[in-house]
Amino acid sequence: AKAQDAVLISEGNFVRGEIKGTNYESVFIQIEEQGLKEYKAKNIQSFLWNGDTYVSKPFIVGKKGVIKFFRLIESGKVNLYSVGGTSGVDEPVAQPRQKVRPAFGVGMGTGGMGGVGGGVSINLGGGRGGVERPAGAAPKPKEFYFIEKPGTGPMQEIAVDGSRTAATKALLLQKLTGDEGLTESIKATESFDDKVLIALVKSYNESVK
Numbered sequence: 436a437k438a439q440d441a442v443l444i445s446e447g448n449f450v451r452g453e454i455k456g457t458n459y460e461s462v463f464i465q466i467e468e469q470g471l472k473e474y475k476a477k478n479i480q481s482f483l484w485n486g487d488t489y490v491s492k493p494f495i496v497g498k499k500g501v502i503k504f505f506r507l508i509e510s511g512k513v514n515l516y517s518v519g520g521t522s523g524v525d526e527p528v529a530q531p532r533q534k535v536r537p538a539f540g541v542g543m544g545t546g547g548m549g550g551v552g553g554g555v556s557i558n559l560g561g562g563r564g565g566v567e568r569p570a571g572a573a574p575k576p577k578e579f580y581f582i583e584k585p586g587t588g589p590m591q592e593i594a595v596d597g598s599r600t601a602a603t604k605a606l607l608l609q610k611l612t613g614d615e616g617l618t619e620s621i622k623a624t625e626s627f628d629d630k631v632l633i634a635l636v637k638s639y640n641e642s643v644k
Contacts, residue, residue: 440464442474442482454484459503459518462489477502490516492590494581505581505590508633511640513584513610515633520578580632584610595629603627611639 440454442464452466461475462482474482476491482504483489489504505516583590587610594603607621617639624631 440482440484443480444474444478445480454482457482457484457489457504459505460501462504476504492516494590508580509636509640512643513582513636513639514590515636516581516583516590517629518579518581519576578629580629582606582610582636593632595627595632597626597628600626603632607632607635611635614639614642617642 439451441449441451442454442462443449450464450466450472452464452469452472455463455465455471457463459476461473462479462484463471463473464482465471479491481488481490488507490507491502492505493500493502495501503518505518506520507514508517509515577596580593580595581590582593591606593606594600604621604624604627607627608618611617611621617635621635
């Protein structure tokens with residue numbers, strides 16, 4: 436059971452082991468007889484963790500391109516990805532005594548995407564870093580969603596917290612084309628949360644092959 440996780444380095448080249456965590460820029464996997472190994476998003480294609488696929492993809496932060504891992508939620512004509520949530524944004528700590536020390540991936544939900552160098556945050560939230568919170572008191576990290584329709588431009592962030600409903604609606608109408616019923620459904624939706632977003636993309640991929 437422990438060997439069900441895998442890191443795909445390139446086509447046909449993968450390692451199996453037990454993934455300990457990801458900070459969305461690196462993934463940490465425990466490999467038998469080799470110990471804990473780190474693979475950076477820029478050097479591998481994807482990894483499989485607890486049945487979920489995380490894909491390394493380029494993303495523009497300001498004017499700088501970075502490569503991060505994105506969890507694949509729905510795939511087809513339109514792909515839906517997420518970053519954050521409860522999927523483990525902490526860097527695993529090798530020394531057990533330091534388990535309460537917050538890792539540099541902490542604070543996803545409050546301080547952007549947990550930029551390591553300080554300049555890598557994606558402006559996804561205020562500057563209230565979660566690092567200062569006492570252990571055990573941190574809120575559930577926020578999850579950020581990204582939508583991609585291959586051939587129609589780069590992946591884009593899509594808001595599901597009700598803050599930018601008009602922009603979310605416009606982006607969905609731009610990406611989920613060719614299904615009149617779905618178009619009407621999107622136009623009639625007053626608020627988008629993660630469940631609505633996932634259902635719309637799933638429905639689109641099933642109807643438009």
